[in-house]
Amino acid sequence: xxxxxxxxxxxxxxxxxxxxxxxxxxxxxxxxxxxxxxxxxxxxxxxxxxxxxxxxxxxxxxxxxxxxxxxxxxxxxxxxxxxxxxxxxxxxxxxxxxxxxxxxxxxxxxxxxxxxxxxxxxxxxxxxxxxxxxxxxxxxxxxxxxxxxxxxxxxxxxxxxxxxxxxxxxxxxxxxxxxxxxxxxxxxxxxxxxxxxxxxxxxxxxxxxxxxxxxxxxxxxxxxxxxxxxxxxxxx
Numbered sequence: 001x002x003x004x005x006x007x008x009x010x011x012x013x014x015x016x017x018x019x020x021x022x023x024x025x026x027x028x029x030x031x032x033x034x035x036x037x038x039x040x041x042x043x044x045x046x047x048x049x050x051x052x053x054x055x056x057x058x059x060x061x062x063x064x065x066x067x068x069x070x071x072x073x074x075x076x077x078x079x080x081x082x083x084x085x086x087x088x089x090x091x092x093x094x095x096x097x098x099x100x101x102x103x104x105x106x107x108x109x110x111x112x113x114x115x116x117x118x119x120x121x122x123x124x125x126x127x128x129x130x131x132x133x134x135x136x137x138x139x140x141x142x143x144x145x146x147x148x149x150x151x152x153x154x155x156x157x158x159x160x161x162x163x164x165x166x167x168x169x170x171x172x173x174x175x176x177x178x179x180x181x182x183x184x185x186x187x188x189x190x191x192x193x194x195x196x197x198x199x200x201x202x203x204x205x206x207x208x209x210x211x212x213x214x215x216x217x218x219x220x221x222x223x224x225x226x227x228x229x230x231x232x233x234x235x236x
Contacts, residue, residue: 030059031059031061031062033057034057034058034059034061034062035062035065035066037052037057037058037062037135038058038062038066038135038138039138041135041136041138041176042138042139042172042176045175045176045179045180045183046179046182046183048135049132049135049176049179049180049182049183049184050183052131052132052135052180052183053124053128053131053132053183053184058131058135059131060127060130060131062134062135063130063131063134063135064134066134066135066137066138066141067102067103067106067134067137069141070102070137070140070141071098071099071102071103073140073141073144073145073148074098074101074102074144075095075098076145076148077144077147077148078093078098079093080148081147081148081151082151082152084151084155084156084159085151085156085159085162086151105203106130106133106134108203108206108207109129109133109199109203110126110129110130110133111126111206112199112200112202112203112206113129113181113195113196113199113202114126114129115202116195116198116199116202117129117185117195120185120191120195122184122185122186122187122195123184123185123186124181124184124185128184129181129184132177132180132181132183132184133177133180135176135180136173136176136177136179136180137173138176139168139169139172139173139176140169140170140172140173143165143166143168143169143172144169146165147162147165147166147169150162150165177196178192178193178196181195181196
């Protein structure tokens with residue numbers, strides 16, 4: 001009984017400490033600093049991504065928040081942007097599809113890049129890859145939020161600025177992802193481009209394997225269901 005009491009006391013003590021750390025103001029201050037650091041990363045990508053990982057200037061919680069903001073902004077872009085620039089049938093709109101369209105490529109990139117770079121002397125861990133890509137999404141969040149408002153203020157003929165911001169958001173994010181991978185794995189630019197290309201190929205291979213596996217499982221389930229029905233038909 002004394003051992004159980006000691007274990008229970010330790011569990012309560014550690015739970016209370018974690019709860020206290022969560023409530024303390026310093027935790028929120030740290031989260032605020034790691035979120036604000038994303039603004040530094042987007043304009044100083046080389047130093048920013050290096051310090052993000054090696055000096056621990058970033059956090060996984062901030063990375064999750066940026067990813068969540070990306071998903072939210074994408075949903076808002078599709079639903080609130082003027083019909084002049086985005087045409088979508090709200091009857092068939094599915095937020096879950098948008099959610100997976102953002103999250104699935106992020107997961108695939110993280111896993112494929114980490115798996116390939118471990119074979120290419122990459123120094124980054126899987127969490128580092130995820131964090132770097134998440135922080136690289138910051139321009140996409142900011143510029144798309146601006147584009148939503150801008151789409152309500154300009155006509156289609158005056159929409160050159162809208163499409164310019166869309167292009168900047170895409171290319172800026174892509175450049176930041178390359179810079180992040182270069183700093184995370186301590187690669188040269190050429191090796192980063194090569195590893196990124198192989199990562200995209202790896203993502204395609206992973207999707208292909210998943211589709212084949214899903215197809216085989218579906219066929220197996222259909223076979224056993226038909227076999228069960230046949231047996232049931234003959235018995236009855």
